[in-house]
Amino acid sequence: MIEIEHLTKRYGKKTAVDDLSFAVKPGVVTGFLGPNGAGKSTTMRAIVGLDAPTSGLARVNGKHYSEFRSPLTEVGALLEAKSVHAGRSAYKHLLALARTHGIPKRRVTEVIDLVGLHEVAGKRVGGFSLGMGQRLGIAVALLGDPAVLILDEPVNGLDPDGVKWIRLLLKGLAAEGRTVFLSSHLMSELAQTAEHLVVIGQGRLLADTTVDDFVSGNGRSRVRVVSPDAARLAEHLAGPGISVASPERGVLEVTGTEAAVVGQAAAAHSLVLHELRTDRGSLEDAFMQLTADAVEYRQTSEGANR
Amino acid sequence: MTAAVMTDRPAAYTPPANYKLSAAGLLRSEWTKLWSLRSTWIVLLCAVVFSAGLGALIASSVPSDQASGGAGAALDFSMAGISLASVFVAVLGILTVTGEYTTGSIRSTMSAAPRRVSVLWAKAAVYGAVVAVLFGVMVFLTFFMTQAIFSGTDLGGVSLAGDGVLRALLGYTAMIVYLALLALGIGSILRNSAGSIGFYIGVIMILPQLATLLPWNWVADVTPYAPGNVSNTLLMVDPGGANLSVGESWLWMGIWLVVTYGLAGVLLKRRDV
Ligand SMILES: Nc1ncnc2c1ncn2[C@@H]1O[C@H](COP(=O)(O)OP(=O)(O)OP(=O)(O)O)[C@@H](O)[C@H]1O
Ligand SMILES: [Mg+2]
Numbered sequence: 001m002i003e004i005e006h007l008t009k010r011y012g013k014k015t016a017v018d019d020l021s022f023a024v025k026p027g028v029v030t031g032f033l034g035p036n037g038a039g040k041s042t043t044m045r046a047i048v049g050l051d052a053p054t055s056g057l058a059r060v061n062g063k064h065y066s067e068f069r070s071p072l073t074e075v076g077a078l079l080e081a082k083s084v085h086a087g088r089s090a091y092k093h094l095l096a097l098a099r100t101h102g103i104p105k106r107r108v109t110e111v112i113d114l115v116g117l118h119e120v121a122g123k124r125v126g127g128f129s130l131g132m133g134q135r136l137g138i139a140v141a142l143l144g145d146p147a148v149l150i151l152d153e154p155v156n157g158l159d160p161d162g163v164k165w166i167r168l169l170l171k172g173l174a175a176e177g178r179t180v181f182l183s184s185h186l187m188s189e190l191a192q193t194a195e196h197l198v199v200i201g202q203g204r205l206l207a208d209t210t211v212d213d214f215v216s217g218n219g220r221s222r223v224r225v226v227s228p229d230a231a232r233l234a235e236h237l238a239g240p241g242i243s244v245a246s247p248e249r250g251v252l253e254v255t256g257t258e259a260a261v262v263g264q265a266a267a268a269h270s271l272v273l274h275e276l277r278t279d280r281g282s283l284e285d286a287f288m289q290l291t292a293d294a295v296e297y298r299q300t301s302e303g304a305n306r
Numbered sequence: 307m308t309a310a311v312m313t314d315r316p317a318a319y320t321p322p323a324n325y326k327l328s329a330a331g332l333l334r335s336e337w338t339k340l341w342s343l344r345s346t347w348i349v350l351l352c353a354v355v356f357s358a359g360l361g362a363l364i365a366s367s368v369p370s371d372q373a374s375g376g377a378g379a380a381l382d383f384s385m386a387g388i389s390l391a392s393v394f395v396a397v398l399g400i401l402t403v404t405g406e407y408t409t410g411s412i413r414s415t416m417s418a419a420p421r422r423v424s425v426l427w428a429k430a431a432v433y434g435a436v437v438a439v440l441f442g443v444m445v446f447l448t449f450f451m452t453q454a455i456f457s458g459t460d461l462g463g464v465s466l467a468g469d470g471v472l473r474a475l476l477g478y479t480a481m482i483v484y485l486a487l488l489a490l491g492i493g494s495i496l497r498n499s500a501g502s503i504g505f506y507i508g509v510i511m512i513l514p515q516l517a518t519l520l521p522w523n524w525v526a527d528v529t530p531y532a533p534g535n536v537s538n539t540l541l542m543v544d545p546g547g548a549n550l551s552v553g554e555s556w557l558w559m560g561i562w563l564v565v566t567y568g569l570a571g572v573l574l575k576r577r578d579v
Contacts, residue, residue, distance in 0.1 A: 083411055101328075
C-alpha cells in the first residue's frame with residue numbers, strides 16, 4: 001500500500017509534482033502513466049525518500065520510508081537512471097546492498113539468475129547495455145523480496161522476451177499480495193500488465209481508475225469502410241453527430257455511428273463494400289486525449305507541419 | 307484501507323523478517339564497495355609505492371656528510387614520501403563519496419539506508435581504518451628501510467626508543483588518517499569529484515602555504531590553525547618550537563573534523579539525493 005497525500009515537489013520555480021493524491025493498493029499491478037516531465041520519477045523518488053516533498057507526504061504501509069528498520073524488504077525500487085557505479089561488477093553492487101541488511105550471498109545469486117544476468121555478473125557495469133542495466137536494476141529491486149515494488153519504466157530497453165518476462169513476473173508478484181507500482185509512457189504497454197491506472201500530467205492527477213474503465217470510457221470507436229463507392233456512401237451516411245473522413249481514396253473512417261448502420265446504408269443503396277470493420281480507439285489515442293493539455297515537451301515540428 | 311476492501315484480494319504478503327538494516331551491515335557494505343573498485347587498488351598502490359619509494363630515493367641521495375643530523379632530520383627526509391602519499395589518500399577519500407554521486411549509485415545506497423547519515427559514518431569509519439592500518443605499516447616500514455640506508459651516517463642510528471621518535475611516527479599515521487577523513491567529508495559536502503579535489507588541493511593544501519607570503523601579521527597568526535596545517539606539530543620529533551602544542555594539534559584536528567562532518571551530516575539530511 002502506497003499513499004500519496006497532497007504531494008507537492010518544487011525544484012526552484014519548477015513545480016514537478018502539484019498537490020498529488022492517490023493510493024496504490026496491494027494485490028494488483030498499478031500503472032503510473034504520464035507524458036515526459038509529468039512528474040512520475042519525482043513522485044517515485046519521493047516515495048523512497050530520496051527527494052523530500054516541498055509539502056504533503058508519501059507513505060508506504062502507513063510509514064514514512066525512513067522509518068523502516070529494513071527498507072529493502074519493505075520497498076524494492078528501480079529508479080530511472082542507472083543507479084550503479086560504472087566501475088563495479090553487477091555482483092558486487094548487489095552484494096554491497098545485500099550486506100547492509102544481512103541478506104545472504106545465496107539471495108544475491110538467486111536474483112542474478114532470476115533476471116538472467118548470470119553470465120555477466122562479474123563484469124563491470126559500465127559496459128552493460130541498456131537492457132542489462134535495466135535487468136540489474138530489477139535485480140536490485142527484488143533483492144530484499146520486498147512487499148512493495150516501485151519500478152520506474154522497467155520495460156525501457158528490454159527486448160521482447162524481456163518485456164514478456166517482466167510482465168509475467170510483475171503479475172505474479174502482485175498475485176502474491178504485493179504492491180506493484182510501475183511507470184511508463186506507453187498506455188498499450190501498461191494495459192497488458194496493469195489492472196489499475198494512475199494518470200498524471202504536469203504533476204497533477206488526471207485519472208485514478210481501473211484499466212478496463214479507462215479503456216471503455218476513453219476509447220472512441222470508429223468504423224472503417226473500404227468501398228469502390230466510398231464517395232457516394234459518404235453522402236448517404238452524413239447526419240448529425242456523424243463524421244466521415246477519407247484518409248485515402250476508397251476508404252472511409254466513420255465516427256459517431258456503428259458498423260451495422262453503415263452496412264444498412266450500403267445495402268439500401270446497393271453499394272459494394274470490400275471491408276467493414278470497427279476499430280476500437282487505440283489506448284494511445286485515449287491517453288493522448290486525456291493528457292493533451294498536460295503535455296509539457298511537445299516536439300515543435302508538429303506545429304510546423306500545419 | 308478497510309478490511310472489507312481487502313477480501314477479494316490475495317492474502318497480504320509478509321516480507322522476510324530476518325533481514326535488518328544494521329550498523330555492522332553498513333560497515334561491511336562500505337568495505338565491499340571500497341575494494342570492488344579498481345581505482346581503490348590503483349590509488350592505494352600508488353600511495354604505497356610513493357611513500358616507500360620516495361623515502362628510499364631521498365634517503366639514498368642525502369650526502370653522507372649531511373651537517374644537521376639527528377632524529378628530526380632523519381624523519382624529515384625519510385617521511386617525505388609519506389607526506390606526498392597523503393594526496394593520493396585524500397583523493398581516494400573524496401572519490402569514495404563523489405564517485406557515488408557522479409555515477410548515481412548513491413540512490414541505491416540511500417534507498418537501502420534512508421537515514422543517510424549512518425552511511426557517512428560507515429564510509430568514514432571503513433576508509434579511516436583502512437588508511438590507518440595501511441599507513442601504520444607503511445610509516446614504520448619506510449622508517450626501518452631508510453634507517454638501513456642511513457646506517458653509518460649522521461642520520462642513521464635513530465631508535466624508536468629515542469625521544470619523540472615513536473610519537474612522530476605515529477603522528478605521521480595520524481596526519482594521513484586525519485587528511486583522509488577531512489577529504490572524505492569535503493567530498494560529501496561538495497558531491498562533485500573535480501570540485502572536491504580542487505578544493506582540497508587549493509584550499510587545504512596550497513592556500514595556507516601561499517598565505518605565509520602575505521604581508522599581514524594576522525595571517526601568519528592564523529595559518530597554523532588552517533585545517534591543512536594543524537597536524538604539522540605531530541610530525542616533529544621535537545615539537546618545542548612549534549606554533550601549536552601536541553595537545554592543541556589534536557584538539558584542532560578534532561575541531562576541523564567535527565565542523566566538516568557536522569556540515570556534511572546536516573547537508574546530507576537536508577538535500578535531495
Ligand atoms: N532534480 C531536479 N531538478 C530540477 N528539476 C527537476 C529535477 N527532477 C525533475 N525535475 C523536473 O521536474 C519535472 C518532472 O520530472 P520527472 O522526471 O519526475 O518526470 P517524468 O514523468 O519521470 O518524465 P519522463 O517520462 O521523461 O521520465 C520535469 O520538468 C523535470 O525537468
Ligand atoms: Mg521519469
